[in-house]
Amino acid sequence: xxxxxxxxxxxxxxxxxxxxxxxxxxxxxxxxxxxxxxxxxxxxxxxxxxxxxxxxxxxxxxxxxxxxxxxxxxxxxxxxxxxxxxxxxxxxxxxxxxxxxxxxxxxxxxxxxxxxxxxxxxxxxxxxxxxxxxxxxxxxxxxxxxxxxxxxxxxxxxxxxxxxxxxxxxxxxxxxxxxxxxxxxxxxxxxxxxxxxxxxxxxxxxxxxxxxxxxxxxxxxxxxxxxxxxxxxxxxxxxxxxxxxxxxxxxxxxxxxxxxxxxxxxxxxxxxxxxxxxxxxxxxx
Numbered sequence: 001x002x003x004x005x006x007x008x009x010x011x012x013x014x015x016x017x018x019x020x021x022x023x024x025x026x027x028x029x030x031x032x033x034x035x036x037x038x039x040x041x042x043x044x045x046x047x048x049x050x051x052x053x054x055x056x057x058x059x060x061x062x063x064x065x066x067x068x069x070x071x072x073x074x075x076x077x078x079x080x081x082x083x084x085x086x087x088x089x090x091x092x093x094x095x096x097x098x099x100x101x102x103x104x105x106x107x108x109x110x111x112x113x114x115x116x117x118x119x120x121x122x123x124x125x126x127x128x129x130x131x132x133x134x135x136x137x138x139x140x141x142x143x144x145x146x147x148x149x150x151x152x153x154x155x156x157x158x159x160x161x162x163x164x165x166x167x168x169x170x171x172x173x174x175x176x177x178x179x180x181x182x183x184x185x186x187x188x189x190x191x192x193x194x195x196x197x198x199x200x201x202x203x204x205x206x207x208x209x210x211x212x213x214x215x216x217x218x219x220x221x222x223x224x225x226x227x228x229x230x231x232x233x234x235x236x237x238x239x240x241x242x243x244x245x246x247x248x249x250x251x252x253x254x255x256x257x258x259x260x261x262x263x264x265x266x267x268x269x270x271x272x273x274x275x276x277x278x279x280x281x282x283x284x285x
Contacts, residue, residue, distance in 0.1 A: 001038065002031040006140025008148075014047040014100075016080075021105035022152040027136040029097050032090045039087035048102040050078040051158075052086070055130055056095035058229075059088040063119045066188055069229060071220040075121040075162060077110075097133040101155060109156070113163035120181065122218045123165035132158045179204060180218045183211075184226070191230045192254045197223050231255070232268050239273060240280040246273045 005028035008015065017023035025048055032038060052061075054074045060067050061076045062085035070076060072095075078084050080102075088094035103109075110116035123129075136154045139147045183200065200223075201211040215223045231253040238249045250261035250273075266272045271279070 001033055001035045002029065004029040004137055006137040008140060015102060016047050017102045018104060020103050020152070022103040022109065022155060023101060023148075024136060024140070024151045024155050025100040025102065027097075027099040027133060027140055027151075029095075029133065029137060031095050032088070035090065037087060037089045040084060042084040045078065045080065045082040045084050046100070047080055048100045049080060049106060050084070050098060050100050052076045052078075053097040053129055053133065054094065055097055057088065057093040059086055059092065059094050059096060060233075061086040061120075066185065068120070068184060068188065069226070069233065070120065071122075073123055073125065073220065075123065077115060077119050077121070079117075097130065099133065099136065099155065099158075109159065113159050114166055115159065115163065121162060121166060122177070122180075123162060125161060125165060128161060129158065132161070176214045177218065179206065179211075180215055183215065183223060184219070187223070187227045187230055191227060191234065192252065194254065195227060197227075228264070228268070232265060235261075235265060235273070236269065236276065239277050242280075246277065249273070 005012075005026065007013070007026045008024065012026055015023065015025040017025075030038065052059075052075065054070050054072050054076075056072050058072070059070050061070050062068075062083065063076065067085070076086070088096065107116060115121070132154050136151045136158075139151045139154070182204075186200070187195070197212065198208045201208040204211070212222055212224075215221075215226070219226060221229070235249050235253045238244050238252060239246070243249075244252060246262070247258045250256075250258040253261075255261035255264070262273050265276070269276060
């Protein structure tokens with residue numbers, strides 16, 4: 001696993017700075033190389049804030065008590081004392097950056113730049129965000145003269161960049177972000193049922209073509225593929241845990257035909273459900 005991190009006090013510590021307006025505690029960059037899965041669970045959260053950036057691939061985050069599959073070019077913001085749970089797999093090719101921060105003016109700063117009290121932000125910043133994260137990490141590692149002030153300047157630059165993307169996105173698409181987030185929440189709740197993208201768009205009084213185009217712009221994939229990803233990931237979880245057999249799993253995640261499920265599963269995962277089941281539970285062979 002690639003793990004490039006920098007810490008204010010040489011190790012990961014929950015710091016609540018009551019002296020400075022902004023204070024970056026730690027910053028890092030994670031990427032799986034051979035480890036199959038990385039997971040973080042903090043049921044009681046932390047005392048500081050955490051901002052995470054999915055630079056590439058996908059990651060799963062607990063947001064408002066729901067596990068949400070978050071695509072590349074997205075930020076997730078966790079608040080102090082808020083339960084945290086996120087994970088990602090090697091096959092997702094996830095590239096993740098994170099920063100912990102506190103300070104007496106943080107809440108006002110987040111409000112000023114339209115981040116507070118939201119959790120999920122879809123942006124299109126290219127390499128800019130990654131460069132800022134990398135600079136913060138390097139300064140925390142080297143701790144050269146005035147590094148503390150400089151990393152806080154970099155952090156505010158990051159927040160400003162994120163805010164600009166949010167503001168410009170709002171001007172360009174009106175309430176499209178809200179509609180897409182509602183759709184994502186709906187898909188996660190109703191994935192077991194028969195869903196029609198066209199009917200869903202019609203129920204929201206929007207054009208199906210506009211919905212598909214806007215959804216892809218915000219998430220990087222079509223609504224149909226996003227819904228399929230939810231079903232396949234749930235199927236993998238059920239097979240791995242031995243909850244159901246293949247036919248039962250297919251039915252549970254919304255497939256009436258087990259053969260069709262097997263074909264779709266293999267197309268998306270690379271192996272059939274039976275091969276996946278044997279791989280997860282070798283004693284069945």
